[in-house]
Amino acid sequence: MSFQIAIGPNIRKSAYFDATVRDGVRSFSVYNHMYIPVHFGHPDSEYDRLLSGVVMWDVAAQRQVELRGPQASQLAQYLTPRNLSGTRVGQGRYVPLCDHAGRLINDPVLLKLAEDRYWLSVADSDIHLWAAAIAAERGFDVAVCEPDVSPLAIQGPQAVEVATALFGDWVRELRYFGFRETTLDGIPLVLARSGWSKQDGYELYLMDSRRGTELWDRVKAAGAPHGIGPGAPNDIERLESGLISYGADMRVQTHPVTPYEMGFGPLIDLAAGHDFIGRAALQALAAAGPARRRVGIFVEGPEASPPGHPVDLLLAGTAVGFVSEIAYSRRLDRVIGVGLVQADIGDGAEGLTIALPDGRRPVRLTGLPFIK
Amino acid sequence: MSFQIAIGPNIRKSAYFDATVRDGVRSFSVYNHMYIPVHFGHPDSEYDRLLSGVVMWDVAAQRQVELRGPQASQLAQYLTPRNLSGTRVGQGRYVPLCDHAGRLINDPVLLKLAEDRYWLSVADSDIHLWAAAIAAERGFDVAVCEPDVSPLAIQGPQAVEVATALFGDWVRELRYFGFRETTLDGIPLVLARSGWSKQDGYELYLMDSRRGTELWDRVKAAGAPHGIGPGAPNDIERLESGLISYGADMRVQTHPVTPYEMGFGPLIDLAAGHDFIGRAALQALAAAGPARRRVGIFVEGPEASPPGHPVDLLLAGTAVGFVSEIAYSRRLDRVIGVGLVQADIGDGAEGLTIALPDGRRPVRLTGLPFIK
Numbered sequence: 148m149s150f151q152i153a154i155g156p157n158i159r160k161s162a163y164f165d166a167t168v169r170d171g172v173r174s175f176s177v178y179n180h181m182y183i184p185v186h187f188g189h190p191d192s193e194y195d196r197l198l199s200g201v202v203m204w205d206v207a208a209q210r211q212v213e214l215r216g217p218q219a220s221q222l223a224q225y226l227t228p229r230n231l232s233g234t235r236v237g238q239g240r241y242v243p244l245c246d247h248a249g250r251l252i253n254d255p256v257l258l259k260l261a262e263d264r265y266w267l268s269v270a271d272s273d274i275h276l277w278a279a280a281i282a283a284e285r286g287f288d289v290a291v292c293e294p295d296v297s298p299l300a301i302q303g304p305q306a307v308e309v310a311t312a313l314f315g316d317w318v319r320e321l322r323y324f325g326f327r328e329t330t331l332d333g334i335p336l337v338l339a340r341s342g343w344s345k346q347d348g349y350e351l352y353l354m355d356s357r358r359g360t361e362l363w364d365r366v367k368a369a370g371a372p373h374g375i376g377p378g379a380p381n382d383i384e385r386l387e388s389g390l391i392s393y394g395a396d397m398r399v400q401t402h403p404v405t406p407y408e409m410g411f412g413p414l415i416d417l418a419a420g421h422d423f424i425g426r427a428a429l430q431a432l433a434a435a436g437p438a439r440r441r442v443g444i445f446v447e448g449p450e451a452s453p454p455g456h457p458v459d460l461l462l463a464g465t466a467v468g469f470v471s472e473i474a475y476s477r478r479l480d481r482v483i484g485v486g487l488v489q490a491d492i493g494d495g496a497e498g499l500t501i502a503l504p505d506g507r508r509p510v511r512l513t514g515l516p517f518i519k
Numbered sequence: 520m521s522f523q524i525a526i527g528p529n530i531r532k533s534a535y536f537d538a539t540v541r542d543g544v545r546s547f548s549v550y551n552h553m554y555i556p557v558h559f560g561h562p563d564s565e566y567d568r569l570l571s572g573v574v575m576w577d578v579a580a581q582r583q584v585e586l587r588g589p590q591a592s593q594l595a596q597y598l599t600p601r602n603l604s605g606t607r608v609g610q611g612r613y614v615p616l617c618d619h620a621g622r623l624i625n626d627p628v629l630l631k632l633a634e635d636r637y638w639l640s641v642a643d644s645d646i647h648l649w650a651a652a653i654a655a656e657r658g659f660d661v662a663v664c665e666p667d668v669s670p671l672a673i674q675g676p677q678a679v680e681v682a683t684a685l686f687g688d689w690v691r692e693l694r695y696f697g698f699r700e701t702t703l704d705g706i707p708l709v710l711a712r713s714g715w716s717k718q719d720g721y722e723l724y725l726m727d728s729r730r731g732t733e734l735w736d737r738v739k740a741a742g743a744p745h746g747i748g749p750g751a752p753n754d755i756e757r758l759e760s761g762l763i764s765y766g767a768d769m770r771v772q773t774h775p776v777t778p779y780e781m782g783f784g785p786l787i788d789l790a791a792g793h794d795f796i797g798r799a800a801l802q803a804l805a806a807a808g809p810a811r812r813r814v815g816i817f818v819e820g821p822e823a824s825p826p827g828h829p830v831d832l833l834l835a836g837t838a839v840g841f842v843s844e845i846a847y848s849r850r851l852d853r854v855i856g857v858g859l860v861q862a863d864i865g866d867g868a869e870g871l872t873i874a875l876p877d878g879r880r881p882v883r884l885t886g887l888p889f890i891k
Contacts, residue, residue: 148526148540149523150523150524150526150544150545150546150547151521151522151523151524151545151546151547152522152523152524152546152547152548153546153547153548153557153558154520154522154827155548155557155754155767155825155827155844156764156766156767156826156827156828156829156843156844157548157550157643157764157766157767158548158549158766159770159773159828160827160828168520172522173522173523174522174523174524174525175522175523175524175525176524176525176527176529176530176549177530177548177549178529180643180644180766180770185525185527186525210772246648246651246652246655247651247655252648271529271552272552272645272648273644273645273648273649274648275771275772276618276624276644276645276646276648276649276652276771277645277648277649277652279618279619280618280648280649280652280653280656281652281656283618283619283796284652284653284656284657285656292772293772293773382527392528392529394528394529394530394552395527395528395529398531398552399647399648400582400647400664400665401531401665424655453527454528455526455527455528455532456528456531456532457528471528472527472528
């Protein structure tokens with residue numbers, strides 16, 4: 148199946164849209180009401196470059212929700228069950244967000260820019276509305292907005308060389324999720340050691356969308372000696388690495404999950420003295436233990452057409468979980484996937500199957516990640 | 520520019536997805552995290568059929584946010600500045616939703632299904648998160664969810680004949696936005712006289728997504744004698760008719776607007792005794808008068824490539840507003856558009872221009888709609 152995407156004013160264009168079009172983007176998706184590149188016509192070499200070199204990704208659709216004001220810290224803390232008390236300025240934290248029933252509604256990285264200023268670097272749901280409603284109804288003295296911030300990711304083992312060439316040696320000392328506000332020849336940005344892959348890299352949070360093409364071209368030039376090329380967040384690598392995709396792996400409206408089911412239990416501090424959204428529900432969930440657990444799956448047989456939507460994980464014809472996404476991994480020479488399964492079904496379970504477009508296939512459960 | 524859309528598990532498929540693929544959909548967009556058809560390869564005849572016959576549209580991406588429980592009426596009323604006190608079961612209402620600063624965040628139709636059960640049939644933003652946050656923080660005894668409801672629209676002057684063939688003569692008596700729960704050979708649905716065009720028609724709110732293809736095929740068969748064909752919400756007709764598109768005409772993160780600027784003043788009841796979100800802000804806005812007003816524009820010159828994003832409306836080089844979207848109207852043989860302009864600039868203003876991909880063009884302001 149191949150379909151066109153309509154380019155119209157109801158979906159936003161990224162600060163890098165023009166540059167990616169010029170550089171040959173072939174396929175888009177939509178994320179946070181914004182076009183996001185999916186590939187540039189060479190998926191295999193884009194994957195190879197991520198694993199062995201360096202790629203540049205337009206991830207401006209990873210929007211920021213800014214919390215700013217005297218009570219920004221209180222609001223940030225109320226929004227997540229993770230205890231933020233030790234978080235310093237310049238530190239990022241992976242912060243699951245739950246609704247009042249304890250179900251995940253997003254899994255952003257929180258960047259603490261100042262004692263009174265935070266960004267939630269969000270996955271694909273309108274957390275700006277959620278945070279604004281919470282702030283207003285609780286009377287927090289905090290302004291919630293979506294600032295003009297457009298991340299560009301450079302990912303891969305050579306990313307550190309490109310970042311060093313652009314910014315200097317200090318970038319080598321940044322710890323994972325650490326960041327610093329800086330400029331690149333006058334272009335304002337936040338440089339963070341982060342990104343949606345396990346191949347190491349950086350995200351350049353451009354703070355002036357008018358300068359998207361300029362930044363894109365500077366990164367491209369600095370990366371040229373290292374063979375940089377355009378790409379996009381890679382579903383195969385994310386499955387191999389066990390990264391979570393809000394929207395694919397869970398979505399609160401359609402396939403809700405709890406943070407305990409996703410393995411976020413260690414991030415949740417029920418002993419903390421402060422209140423946070425979903426606290427009572429999470430306490431009950433923690434006491435009961437998770438009903439399902441996150442697993443990797445091996446799909447037996449040759450390369451398969453992915454269904455393009457979650458499918459039931461079946462045991463003797465009965466659904467005992469679901470598989471979010473599958474893909475053929477060249478590194479493993481296997482079809483792999485991720486999903487959730489009933490907690491009482493062990494990795495050695497026999498007789499599990501999934502229905503794919505070209506027929507039913509046996510599957511086996513395994514731990515995550517597939518590749519460290 | 521022509522790009523592919525990636526079909527993957529992070530975007531939802533409509534209940535009618537398989538049927539639209541089988542029937543030749545060529546272009547998609549994404550709306551409420553769901554694929555929505557944009558055309559089936561024949562935009563001109565799809566437009567003609569909407570105006571003179573009947574079309575069927577997969578608008579399942581117009582998701583429902585259900586408010587259910589003893590305080591559902593109180594929550595519905597708190598969410599909108601429109602006074603709902605006279606609303607009866609079986610009635611729909613167009614209800615602007617504002618944030619606490621009085622800015623529009625969505626413009627759904629509210630369907631009152633029962634005294635304790637409402638649907639907000641929402642435009643493209645995550646109102647399920649907004650409504651859930653408000654309900655929980657205010658302690659309303661209401662469950663907020665997104666039910667399994669998938670609207671299919673039949674629109675055009677012949678739509679009434681198709682609906683009559685399917686459901687019986689009673690559908691002719693339905694008033695605009697009126698609806699009734701019913702079944703079609705056992706398929707549960709709500710039939711409403713509504714839809715995102717001014718050509719009359721109905722929306723069939725399917726309440727069992729497993730039966731999407733079945734419903735699609737029944738509508739197709741009933742419409743065959745009237746020349747029904749597949750199509751999609753039509754941007755040209757919506758511009759001609761002055762319909763609002765949340766996301767294109769405004770979006771709170773990028774181009775926020777107030778309901779007074781959009782002409783919704785008559786819908787807002789500041790004299791009501793009850794509280795609602797944004798009340799204080801809207802009172803101040805009403806007292807000050809709107810800073811901008813909604814206008815139609817005529818773009819001088821021949822058919823033009825649309826920019827695909829909002830553009831500034833310029834007076835002597837200075838932005839005095841913006842134009843959301845333009846299109847060539849065959850009925851008017853003019854390039855038309857809609858936008859917002861500073862309130863002190865009258866329809867007769869001279870010297871206005873917009874920058875299009877193929878050059879600057881003079882524009883003239885006019886009232887809406889272009890065609891009644």
